[in-house]
Amino acid sequence: MNVRSFKNMSPRTPEQNKVLRQDSQTRIIASALKLFAEHGYSATSIKMIAQEANLAQGLLYNYFSGKEELLRAIFAQSMTDVRESFALAEGDTASNSTVAGVIRAALTLVARKRDFWRLSYGSRMQPALLTVLGDDLFAWTQEIRNTLERYFRTSGAAQPEIEAAILFALIDGVAQHYVLDPEHYPLAEVTETIVARYSM
Amino acid sequence: MNVRSFKNMSPRTPEQNKVLRQDSQTRIIASALKLFAEHGYSATSIKMIAQEANLAQGLLYNYFSGKEELLRAIFAQSMTDVRESFALAEGDTASNSTVAGVIRAALTLVARKRDFWRLSYGSRMQPALLTVLGDDLFAWTQEIRNTLERYFRTSGAAQPEIEAAILFALIDGVAQHYVLDPEHYPLAEVTETIVARYSM
Amino acid sequence: MNVRSFKNMSPRTPEQNKVLRQDSQTRIIASALKLFAEHGYSATSIKMIAQEANLAQGLLYNYFSGKEELLRAIFAQSMTDVRESFALAEGDTASNSTVAGVIRAALTLVARKRDFWRLSYGSRMQPALLTVLGDDLFAWTQEIRNTLERYFRTSGAAQPEIEAAILFALIDGVAQHYVLDPEHYPLAEVTETIVARYSM
Amino acid sequence: MNVRSFKNMSPRTPEQNKVLRQDSQTRIIASALKLFAEHGYSATSIKMIAQEANLAQGLLYNYFSGKEELLRAIFAQSMTDVRESFALAEGDTASNSTVAGVIRAALTLVARKRDFWRLSYGSRMQPALLTVLGDDLFAWTQEIRNTLERYFRTSGAAQPEIEAAILFALIDGVAQHYVLDPEHYPLAEVTETIVARYSM
DNA sequence: AATGAATGAGCCTTCATTCAT
DNA sequence: GATGAATGAAGGCTCATTCAT
Numbered sequence: 001m002n003v004r005s006f007k008n009m010s011p012r013t014p015e016q017n018k019v020l021r022q023d024s025q026t027r028i029i030a031s032a033l034k035l036f037a038e039h040g041y042s043a044t045s046i047k048m049i050a051q052e053a054n055l056a057q058g059l060l061y062n063y064f065s066g067k068e069e070l071l072r073a074i075f076a077q078s079m080t081d082v083r084e085s086f087a088l089a090e091g092d093t094a095s096n097s098t099v100a101g102v103i104r105a106a107l108t109l110v111a112r113k114r115d116f117w118r119l120s121y122g123s124r125m126q127p128a129l130l131t132v133l134g135d136d137l138f139a140w141t142q143e144i145r146n147t148l149e150r151y152f153r154t155s156g157a158a159q160p161e162i163e164a165a166i167l168f169a170l171i172d173g174v175a176q177h178y179v180l181d182p183e184h185y186p187l188a189e190v191t192e193t194i195v196a197r198y199s200m
Numbered sequence: 201m202n203v204r205s206f207k208n209m210s211p212r213t214p215e216q217n218k219v220l221r222q223d224s225q226t227r228i229i230a231s232a233l234k235l236f237a238e239h240g241y242s243a244t245s246i247k248m249i250a251q252e253a254n255l256a257q258g259l260l261y262n263y264f265s266g267k268e269e270l271l272r273a274i275f276a277q278s279m280t281d282v283r284e285s286f287a288l289a290e291g292d293t294a295s296n297s298t299v300a301g302v303i304r305a306a307l308t309l310v311a312r313k314r315d316f317w318r319l320s321y322g323s324r325m326q327p328a329l330l331t332v333l334g335d336d337l338f339a340w341t342q343e344i345r346n347t348l349e350r351y352f353r354t355s356g357a358a359q360p361e362i363e364a365a366i367l368f369a370l371i372d373g374v375a376q377h378y379v380l381d382p383e384h385y386p387l388a389e390v391t392e393t394i395v396a397r398y399s400m
Numbered sequence: 401m402n403v404r405s406f407k408n409m410s411p412r413t414p415e416q417n418k419v420l421r422q423d424s425q426t427r428i429i430a431s432a433l434k435l436f437a438e439h440g441y442s443a444t445s446i447k448m449i450a451q452e453a454n455l456a457q458g459l460l461y462n463y464f465s466g467k468e469e470l471l472r473a474i475f476a477q478s479m480t481d482v483r484e485s486f487a488l489a490e491g492d493t494a495s496n497s498t499v500a501g502v503i504r505a506a507l508t509l510v511a512r513k514r515d516f517w518r519l520s521y522g523s524r525m526q527p528a529l530l531t532v533l534g535d536d537l538f539a540w541t542q543e544i545r546n547t548l549e550r551y552f553r554t555s556g557a558a559q560p561e562i563e564a565a566i567l568f569a570l571i572d573g574v575a576q577h578y579v580l581d582p583e584h585y586p587l588a589e590v591t592e593t594i595v596a597r598y599s600m
Numbered sequence: 601m602n603v604r605s606f607k608n609m610s611p612r613t614p615e616q617n618k619v620l621r622q623d624s625q626t627r628i629i630a631s632a633l634k635l636f637a638e639h640g641y642s643a644t645s646i647k648m649i650a651q652e653a654n655l656a657q658g659l660l661y662n663y664f665s666g667k668e669e670l671l672r673a674i675f676a677q678s679m680t681d682v683r684e685s686f687a688l689a690e691g692d693t694a695s696n697s698t699v700a701g702v703i704r705a706a707l708t709l710v711a712r713k714r715d716f717w718r719l720s721y722g723s724r725m726q727p728a729l730l731t732v733l734g735d736d737l738f739a740w741t742q743e744i745r746n747t748l749e750r751y752f753r754t755s756g757a758a759q760p761e762i763e764a765a766i767l768f769a770l771i772d773g774v775a776q777h778y779v780l781d782p783e784h785y786p787l788a789e790v791t792e793t794i795v796a797r798y799s800m
Numbered sequence: 801a802a803t804g805a806a807t808g809a810g811c812c813t814t815c816a817t818t819c820a821t
Numbered sequence: 822g823a824t825g826a827a828t829g830a831a832g833g834c835t836c837a838t839t840c841a842t
Contacts, residue, residue: 020802040242040326040328043328045836045837057838058805059801124376125379126239126240127239128243129240161386162389166374166394172373172376173373174373189362210824211820224827245812246811258828258829261813267812410801412805424806439726442642443727443728445832446833447833455807458807459807461833461835462805521724521725527643529640563793565785565786566793569773569774569776576769576776594766645814646816657824657825658824661817667817
């Protein structure tokens with residue numbers, strides 16, 4: 001018996017309502033992420049999202065104040081997901097807590113969350129969207145850069161800041177190229193070659 | 201209207217017209233590029249472009265069949281510019297025809313044509329725009345990749361394809377990070393560090 | 401918003417929606433037919449139709465994919481109406497199934513659906529509209545011509561095709577002259593005189 | 601040596617200027633009539649007319665105050681032509697000054713001036729155009745009706761007004777059907793059959 | 801919680817007309 | 822007399838959002 005079967009049973013208990021809300025909200029976010037990644041934010045209409053999520057257009061506004069907040073919600077959730085996955089990967093083994101580990105973790109994540117990265121890379125150059133997203137995205141980027149810098153600093157690199165910038169650019173570049181054409185990109189080889197180079 | 205105007209009521213000469221047309225077209229393209237880069241393609245209205253270019257909305261359609269063709273024109277022109285600049289840079293000195301030369305040329309160009317790169321990077325993940333642009337953008341990317349691969353092949357690298365992918369990703373990543381925040385990005389140091397690494 | 405509205409916040413029933421839709425669609429078609437007949441298709445703007453129908457411009461597109469489809473819908477509906485009325489008139493009495501009956505039926509119908517005939521006669525010479533309407537209008541005309549021809553053939557006329565062409569032209573001509581100035585045209589006398597002539 | 605060869609010889613004599621004007625004006629009217637008939641008045645743009653007439657858009661406004669006056673000019677000229685042709689046909693032989701003669705003359709004229717009749721029939725139901733054309737078209741129609749009525753009155757018909765209405769409708773109907781599909785319409789047979797009927 | 805009809809601002813585009821030369 | 826670049830007012834249409842139920 002799935003969640004939707006509550007639908008026509010009323011009055012509902014508060015718990016059922018909570019489950020319903022949860023379900024609808026999840027479906028909306030998932031549908032929106034998929035369509036945003038597929039067609040781009042501005043080319044995706046609320047109508048399309050509602051259809052994909054199998055609910056009425058108006059209902060969307062019960063959960064999100066508008067299209068923009070929906071975008072924010074997607075980023076908030078996805079960024080949390082990514083952070084968690086990262087933390088997990090880092091904690092995996094002690095040996096992973098190295099530059100090589102970071103590279104592997106990052107590129108593995110990209111492959112696992114293509115849609116989000118597509119959306120993210122597609123939003124990054126659009127001031128209108130950056131405004132909507134506020135400083136979150138920028139702060140996140142900074143956070144990553146800082147983490148990398150710390151790695152290089154502790155490992156005694158000569159120019160930790162520059163090294164961090166370079167590695168960040170490299171990971172970001174690979175991620176984007178992969179996301180642009182996942183079927184043909186030699187992600188594994190590229191990852192291992194980079195890892196090897198940074199393990200010397 | 202003064203007396204002289206009765207004297208020569210002949211139509212503008214073809215040269216005069218050409219100048220007028222050239223001027224309008226240039227202003228339109230320049231304004232559009234600026235605004236597309238600043239706000240993104242879809243967030244930029246024809247009205248905004250016309251205002252920025254200081255001419256009537258309708259005039260735009262004397263020069264371009266629509267917003268999409270305007271985008272295509274911008275890409276066509278900018279891509280030509282970039283190719284020319286590249287060729288020039290390569291021909292500069294014999295010693296430049298190396299991987300190091302390519303890196304320097306590419307990153308110098310990015311700094312000189314920020315707006316275009318911003319637009320380009322902003323368009324790359326948007327299927328709607330890719331459709332508009334056709335295969336040009338993809339073909340161009342492929343061309344760059346091939347050039348890099350050739351360099352590595354002639355220099356006897358073990359995995360020329362993978363090496364090319366990595367260097368391309370690195371350049372692309374640096375370019376994007378620079379374009380995202382040109383004021384603060386340490387482009388010179390990053391470029392030189394990369395060049396040094398690839399000159400060994 | 402009164403207290404009762406809290407009591408039953410369930411969505412409209414499908415029946416309620418159907419009524420709403422029916423009403424809007426009917427109002428749109430009626431308004432469009434009226435204005436198309438009054439000002440012509442191309443001189444009638446969507447805005448005018450929406451105002452006449454007392455609803456928002458955008459709503460029109462919930463029912464018709466555009467102005468052209470609206471025109472098609474009007475023709476489809478009106479042609480169906482006319483066909484039905486004709487069938488009814490023909491079935492009226494056995495004696496009606498004669499040329500005289502057809503003439504009377506046709507001219508009566510014109511008087512009852514002036515607006516549609518005005519629109520129809522106004523569209524007939526406009527290639528742009530003919531394209532929109534497709535072959536429907538042409539097919540319909542042919543159908544009428546054939547019906548008339550059959551009458552003459554069964555009644556043993558010497559040149560059934562020519563006779564049909566003549567009678568068709570006559571009816572069409574009278575219909576148009578009537579529609580052009582309904583207040584002053586002596587439709588009844590003209591009809592009866594024609595009928596008398598064809599009853600000999 | 602044709603008219604256009606004056607073009608680059610300046611200064612021009614007043615006579616040459618007059619010829620030039622005449623030529624341009626004629627070309628404009630001819631082109632406009634052709635295009636109006638082919639695509640309809642509103643679907644024909646000034647640009648199209650100028651191109652067809654092989655002159656600059658702006659020049660058109662040296663001859664006609666606008667699109668509407670151009671339409672008026674076409675009607676004025678064509679109506680004059682038709683009236684003259686009619687007068688000529690009537691004067692042809694004494695025996696032609698009968699109902700039969702009128703029928704033949706009218707239908708012959710239609711075949712000779714298809715474009716104009718197409719435009720005329722296409723304008724008749726469009727109030728916007730009728731307004732532009734003023735009362736001319738209506739007056740003309742009335743004139744024809746009166747002429748026919750006079751014929752029937754002098755020939756001692758019982759209901760001259762009704763008879764005139766019927767014959768007018770018939771001619772008009774045939775003319776329209778012919779104009780709608782000139783290639784296939786059996787104009788000759790139809791004309792002769794009608795003439796025969798009215799010669800009894 | 802849910803529905804979907806309705807709204808209206810804003811977009812891209814067309815085109816009659818004007819204007820400087 | 823002639824040119825064609827430039828103008829700007831509409832027009833058709835889309836779509837995020839609201840509202841009654």
